[in-house]
Amino acid sequence: MKRAFEADGSVADLPSAPADTASSPSPSAPASAEARAAAVAATIARTAVEQADHAMRHWTDPLPDRLRIGSPEHLRMFCNMLLQTHNPYKPSVIDWPVLPPDALRRVTSLPIWDIAVQTEGRASIRVHSYARTVRDPLLRSALEMDADEEARHKVVLAKLVEAYGITLAPEPEYLPPADPEWGWLVTGYSECIDSFAAFGLFAAAKDSGFFPAELVETFEPVIQEEGRHILFFANWVAWYRASLPWWRKPAFAWKVWRVWFFLIRERIGIARGIDVDVDGAAQDANFPMNAADTLGQTLSPGAMIDLCLAEDARRMAGYDARLLRPTTVPRLARLVRRFLK
Ligand SMILES: [Fe+2]
Numbered sequence: 001m002k003r004a005f006e007a008d009g010s011v012a013d014l015p016s017a018p019a020d021t022a023s024s025p026s027p028s029a030p031a032s033a034e035a036r037a038a039a040v041a042a043t044i045a046r047t048a049v050e051q052a053d054h055a056m057r058h059w060t061d062p063l064p065d066r067l068r069i070g071s072p073e074h075l076r077m078f079c080n081m082l083l084q085t086h087n088p089y090k091p092s093v094i095d096w097p098v099l100p101p102d103a104l105r106r107v108t109s110l111p112i113w114d115i116a117v118q119t120e121g122r123a124s125i126r127v128h129s130y131a132r133t134v135r136d137p138l139l140r141s142a143l144e145m146d147a148d149e150e151a152r153h154k155v156v157l158a159k160l161v162e163a164y165g166i167t168l169a170p171e172p173e174y175l176p177p178a179d180p181e182w183g184w185l186v187t188g189y190s191e192c193i194d195s196f197a198a199f200g201l202f203a204a205a206k207d208s209g210f211f212p213a214e215l216v217e218t219f220e221p222v223i224q225e226e227g228r229h230i231l232f233f234a235n236w237v238a239w240y241r242a243s244l245p246w247w248r249k250p251a252f253a254w255k256v257w258r259v260w261f262f263l264i265r266e267r268i269g270i271a272r273g274i275d276v277d278v279d280g281a282a283q284d285a286n287f288p289m290n291a292a293d294t295l296g297q298t299l300s301p302g303a304m305i306d307l308c309l310a311e312d313a314r315r316m317a318g319y320d321a322r323l324l325r326p327t328t329v330p331r332l333a334r335l336v337r338r339f340l341k
């Protein structure tokens with residue numbers, strides 16, 4: 001990712017380059033001067049990318065107060081977390097690394113690209129649909145950023161498949177959900193499941209060399225963005241539940257149960273090879289399952305869960321400790337882990 005986003009225009013406000021590289025070149029050595037200027041530009045751009053990368057992973061609210069979950073301060077904190085950790089990279093300037101033939105074959109033969117592109121497209125329309133129903137301006141802008149980042153993931157994936165000559169199936173029309181809150185809940189909880197799995201799979205692909213290091217680095221911010229999304233979602237759920245009047249809480253709790261039932265049924269269907277055709281959502285669930293099948297069984301199931309848990313903790317560690325963390329999927333994973341070697 002680092003080199004990939006150097007061409008981003010967001011480098012104007014960066015600190016000046018080190019004095020040794022910024023000193024005046026000799027007029028008698030124009031070629032050398034050009035080389036030095038290019039080195040300075042590269043240093044500035046690299047610094048910008050590193051700062052943006054660090055900023056997206058580390059965020060603490062400056063107010064020292066304790067946080068009451070469900071309070072206006074809680075709302076402000078989790079919205080600001082998402083808005084202020086946005087990484088402004090531009091997919092159009094990603095410099096996709098040239099892959100050696102065996103790595104290229106592994107990447108192009110993964111059966112996930114159609115699914116991944118469609119998942120991002122569907123997530124974006126769902127989150128945008130819910131954002132339009134929200135009156136609070138800060139929450140609405142955070143939701144819109146979340147939706148825009150999903151749309152950007154789709155562009156990143158489209159650029160990847162284009163760069164590596166992968167042919168995609170025609171995309172379906174992404175229709176807004178009839179119930180925007182249902183669509184947002186399905187997207188949020190689905191991401192909690194899929195991101196937890198993706199954290200471990202991505203680390204396994206990196207450690208095993210299944211994906212070349214350069215490609216891993218290029219794709220890394222997308223994975224961290226999903227971590228930010230589920231952190232935001234977990235806090236939104238807690239805040240929303242707490243801020244509902246008592247008489248609306250049972251209906252919301254019932255809706256959340258129905259979402260989980262829907263997602264579990266969907267994944268059981270996929271595991272059995274049944275095509276669950278509900279709003280096209282079956283394809284969402286395919287992503288980590290197909291990836292797990294294809295990335296080679298280099299780790300035992302127990303070791304894979306350990307890796308998912310460790311990566312989940314690592315990716316969440318940089319954000320304000322007062323914010324809630326997604327806990328349902330890690331808890332379920334720990335429960336399953338007790339029965340595995
Ligand atoms: Fe995404």
Ligand SMILES: [Fe+2]
Binds near residue numbers: 123150191225229
């Ligand atoms: Fe996401």
